[in-house]
Amino acid sequence: MRRFGKLAVGGLASLALLLSACEKVADEPAPEAEVAEVVETAQEASPNGSAIAKVDGQDFEFTLTTCTFDGDDLTMSGPGHVRAADEPAWFSLEMSQSDSEWSGGVTITPGTEKSGSATDTSYVMLMTDQDDYGFSSVHMDDGGQVTFEGTALTDGGSKEVKSQVALACGSFTVPDQFDDSEEEPEEAAPATFSDVEQCLQGVWNADNNYFLEQIQELGDEAKSVSGDVTVLFDDDATMLTVYDDWLIEATVDGMDMEIHRSGTDQAEYFVTGDKIDIRDVNIGSAMKLVTPAFTTVVEAVPFEHTQVQVVCSANSATITMNEGTMQLSR
Numbered sequence: 001m002r003r004f005g006k007l008a009v010g011g012l013a014s015l016a017l018l019l020s021a022c023e024k025v026a027d028e029p030a031p032e033a034e035v036a037e038v039v040e041t042a043q044e045a046s047p048n049g050s051a052i053a054k055v056d057g058q059d060f061e062f063t064l065t066t067c068t069f070d071g072d073d074l075t076m077s078g079p080g081h082v083r084a085a086d087e088p089a090w091f092s093l094e095m096s097q098s099d100s101e102w103s104g105g106v107t108i109t110p111g112t113e114k115s116g117s118a119t120d121t122s123y124v125m126l127m128t129d130q131d132d133y134g135f136s137s138v139h140m141d142d143g144g145q146v147t148f149e150g151t152a153l154t155d156g157g158s159k160e161v162k163s164q165v166a167l168a169c170g171s172f173t174v175p176d177q178f179d180d181s182e183e184e185p186e187e188a189a190p191a192t193f194s195d196v197e198q199c200l201q202g203v204w205n206a207d208n209n210y211f212l213e214q215i216q217e218l219g220d221e222a223k224s225v226s227g228d229v230t231v232l233f234d235d236d237a238t239m240l241t242v243y244d245d246w247l248i249e250a251t252v253d254g255m256d257m258e259i260h261r262s263g264t265d266q267a268e269y270f271v272t273g274d275k276i277d278i279r280d281v282n283i284g285s286a287m288k289l290v291t292p293a294f295t296t297v298v299e300a301v302p303f304e305h306t307q308v309q310v311v312c313s314a315n316s317a318t319i320t321m322n323e324g325t326m327q328l329s330r
Contacts, residue, residue: 090108224247261300
């Protein structure tokens with residue numbers, strides 16, 4: 001079993017600061033008056049209190065019959081039970097200070113409602129300088145409830161389990177259970193653009209499936225389209241189309257054939273309203289036709305498209321030309 005370390009902490013301004021020794025920071029010693037205020041707060045109204053815990057998926061609740069703090073020692077303990085099984089359990093928080101070092105922690109022992117030493121089935125969460133177990137965070141709300149989370153050890157120190165504990169003394173109270181609800185992340189608002197040109201600027205991916213559907217409307221020769229086509233609309237009116245192992249597979253008159261294309265084409269574009277002009281200025285891609293009988297290079301023909309329809313939103317765009325529609329996404 002691992003040896004538990006100790007942490008050096010300063011004086012206390014509230015019960016939360018007392019427990020925040022687990023946060024592994026060193027503070028300036030608090031004035032004696034502030035320590036006295038902590039004592040008074042912890043023992044307000046009565047020495048009793050309450051606690052709840054969620055450890056290794058089990059929910060516990062306890063009645064604290066002891067809540068004492070004399071400046072160097074803090075003790076909170078009492079009987080309780082495991083809610084689901086109504087099994088008895090014992091809660092103990094013991095911390096002590098020596099030479100400005102605080103040590104101790106929390107022990108939860110299922111199966112008994114009596115004080116005693118920890119067993120192999122106990123859950124033990126200690127103040128420690130180890131990063132992988134012990135207290136990890138502490139919070140004290142305006143109502144005097146202290147909540148802390150961390151990793152407890154059980155099975156004789158061989159198993160680490162996630163733990164939460166909330167406790168309060170005197171007139172302060174704890175809730176019936178932890179709020180485990182997770183806030184739904186807010187969906188990012190869709191990007192808005194002042195015009196189509198601004199919307200188009202950026203990097204897009206061409207939709208191969210949509211392209212295949214387009215050419216299959218002209219006949220059933222085309223069988224598949226694979227590879228990547230990336231389109232960049234720059235803010236200087238430059239359009240780049242990058243073909244990366246782009247492949248069209250087809251069967252024509254019973255003969256299988258493949259059209260391969262790789263490389264980068266450069267064009268210039270101009271947007272007017274919802275219309276776009278595109279004119280190829282440099283064909284840098286190479287095409288070849290491969291059949292069982294021969295392989296040949298195919299010369300790519302420069303295109304010029306004038307006043308073709310463009311529709312653009314934050315994540316998709318379509319450009320409709322005489323030869324078909326290009327579907328883009330990002």
